[in-house]
Amino acid sequence: MRIPRRAESTDRSTLAMTFVSAGSFSAMLHSTDHQILYGRRGTGKTHALQYLSDLIEHTGDVPVYVDLRTIGSAEGIYTDSNLSPAVRGTHLLVDTLEAIQDELLSVAFGCEIGDQDALLLALEALAEAASAVKVVGEVEQETTVNGLVESSAGLELTVSPTVKVSASRRKSASAQSRSRRSGIERHHVVFGPLSRALRAIANALRPARLWLLLDEWSSVPLDLQPLLADLLRRSVLPTPGITVKIAAIERRSRFSQPSLHGDYIGIEIGADAASAVSLDDHMIFDNARSSAQEFFGQLFYNHASARLSTMIYQPPPDPESFIEATFQRNTFPELVRAAEGVPRDAINIAALAAQHARDELIDLSDVRRAARDWYLRDKQSVINTNEPARQMLRLLIDEVVGRRRSRTFLLDQLDARQETIDDLYDARLLHVLRRGIADPKSPGTLYDGFAIDYGCYVNLNFKPRDRGGWLNSPKGVPPDEFSRVKEAIDMAKLE
Ligand SMILES: Nc1ncnc2c1ncn2[C@@H]1O[C@H](COP(=O)(O)OP(=O)(O)O)[C@@H](O)[C@H]1O
Ligand SMILES: [Mg+2]
Numbered sequence: 326m327r328i329p330r331r332a333e334s335t336d337r338s339t340l341a342m343t344f345v346s347a348g349s350f351s352a353m354l355h356s357t358d359h360q361i362l363y364g365r366r367g368t369g370k371t372h373a374l375q376y377l378s379d380l381i382e383h384t385g386d387v388p389v390y391v392d393l394r395t396i397g398s399a400e401g402i403y404t405d406s407n408l409s410p411a412v413r414g415t416h417l418l419v420d421t422l423e424a425i426q427d428e429l430l431s432v433a434f435g436c437e438i439g440d441q442d443a444l445l446l447a448l449e450a451l452a453e454a455a456s457a458v459k460v461v462g463e464v465e466q467e468t469t470v471n472g473l474v475e476s477s478a479g480l481e482l483t484v485s486p487t488v489k490v491s492a493s494r495r496k497s498a499s500a501q502s503r504s505r506r507s508g509i510e511r512h513h514v515v516f517g518p519l520s521r522a523l524r525a526i527a528n529a530l531r532p533a534r535l536w537l538l539l540d541e542w543s544s545v546p547l548d549l550q551p552l553l554a555d556l557l558r559r560s561v562l563p564t565p566g567i568t569v570k571i572a573a574i575e576r577r578s579r580f581s582q583p584s585l586h587g588d589y590i591g592i593e594i595g596a597d598a599a600s601a602v603s604l605d606d607h608m609i610f611d612n613a614r615s616s617a618q619e620f621f622g623q624l625f626y627n628h629a630s631a632r633l634s635t636m637i638y639q640p641p642p643d644p645e646s647f648i649e650a651t652f653q654r655n656t657f658p659e660l661v662r663a664a665e666g667v668p669r670d671a672i673n674i675a676a677l678a679a680q681h682a683r684d685e686l687i688d689l690s691d692v693r694r695a696a697r698d699w700y701l702r703d704k705q706s707v708i709n710t711n712e713p714a715r716q717m718l719r720l721l722i723d724e725v726v727g728r729r730r731s732r733t734f735l736l737d738q739l740d741a742r743q744e745t746i747d748d749l750y751d752a753r754l755l756h757v758l759r760r761g762i763a764d765p766k767s768p769g770t771l772y773d774g775f776a777i778d779y780g781c782y783v784n785l786n787f788k789p790r791d792r793g794g795w796l797n798s799p800k801g802v803p804p805d806e807f808s809r810v811k812e813a814i815d816m817a818k819l820e
């Protein structure tokens with residue numbers, strides 16, 4: 326019960342000790358490539374970045390970790406709808422650069438890395454460059470007069486002296502009876518001497534590399550995210566000697582958007598030398614069910630040992646004996662299923678199960694009750710305001726649980742990209758257990774293997790006075806199997 330639920334509440338050296346790498350994840354994270362680390366809530370993004378930061382420091386490089394939720398001094402200025410995006414964006418960019426500079430000051434001078442005099446000068450240059458960074462807004466306006474559309478891209482708001490008004494263009498269009506002025510405001514970023522300052526910093530730190538670790542990307546308002554991404558793409562990503570890692574929730578991220586001139590601003594993932602890494606996918610342990618158990622066994626063992634060693638207890642010698650001492654036989658695999666690949670959910674469910682078990686070993690019914698509690702407490706309410714997603718979940722439950730007596734189902738990968746499915750996945754009400762299942766009869770189609778959340782399933786079958794012993798039955802929750810591709814759900818029919 327005492328295992329912390331969020332990585333930010335624990336110090337970095339403890340996190341470095343308790344981290345468990347799922348497969349090759351750690352090696353991939355430590356590559357010098359720019360990466361975007363996607364993962365749903367609680368999948369371990371913060372823990373991974375903190376672990377990486379510790380690793381970087383031990384290899385003699387310089388980590389700069391910035392939690393984007395905590396930057397800036399003025400409360401709520403980025404979300405203040407009374408201010409224009411240009412003003413909010415400018416604040417965000419400048420505050421981010423200041424946070425990076427602050428962090429660099431303490432980290433780099435704390436361990437006397439590189440050429441300290443040159444670094445001091447470069448950091449001053451960075452402060453100066455940061456104050457010159459501006460977000461500029463432009464409006465595209467259309468005025469229809471006698472069937473002729475006059476379209477002009479003009480300057481709407483300027484905070485910077487370096488922007489030119491583009492010449493207005495004329496183009497003909499189909500006749501319209503109304504005269505209208507419409508404007509879509511588009512923004513771009515003016516950088517000034519930022520790149521030069523960054524290059525000077527990277528040079529001063531040489532041979533050490535600077536690792537910029539940005540956590541909580543998705544806490545930045547959606548409309549400002551492409552602007553921050555643009556700043557990174559054009560000034561930070563191209564600087565040799567700097568590596569950027571960004572932790573984000575995929576469903577709540579926007580790294581790029583079209584610009585006024587047919588181009589785009591921000592980072593196009595894949596194209597701009599930045600690749601995406603999915604922590605969610607790394608937590609799919611696929612058929613090798615034992616590797617999921619190994620991962621979570623090690624995770625609980627590491628966290629529990631860190632606590633136990635601060636108490637008078639001797640930690641158990643290995644994960645197996647720890648699990649034997651806490652769970653009844655065959656119960657831990659059920660906890661792993663209930664966790665659905667999300668470490669924070671695993672920790673919360675285990676804590677609730679431990680409460681139910683009191684001073685007995687944790688058994689199947691404790692885990693099932695706990696999974697249900699956690700579903701009701703944390704997951705269910707998320708889609709309360711999202712009617713299409715709720716409707717979709719209801720349809721899926723009727724079909725999969727009601728008609729097929731199952732918990733798992735297949736979706737054509739094209740269907741799996743639907744917005745409502747994505748919302749349910751983001752809310753951890755649906756999970757992907759396997760990706761890219763092929764149908765031998767139509768090799769062009771690939772399927773993803775989904776499951777309805779374990780706690781949600783238990784809740785559907787839950788009876789307060791469980792006479793038949795369902796809660797304790799080993800077969801209570803149907804197995805996670807995908808065998809018959811023909812059983813894929815036909816979305817069109819379902820809706
Ligand atoms: N690979 C891991 N090894 C050990 N503990 C982990 C791991 N991933 C996540 N955790 C634990 O799970 C909880 C949630 O992780 P956190 O990094 O806060 O999630 P996120 O930032 O993705 O929301 C924390 O208590 C963290 O210590
Ligand atoms: Mg986090």
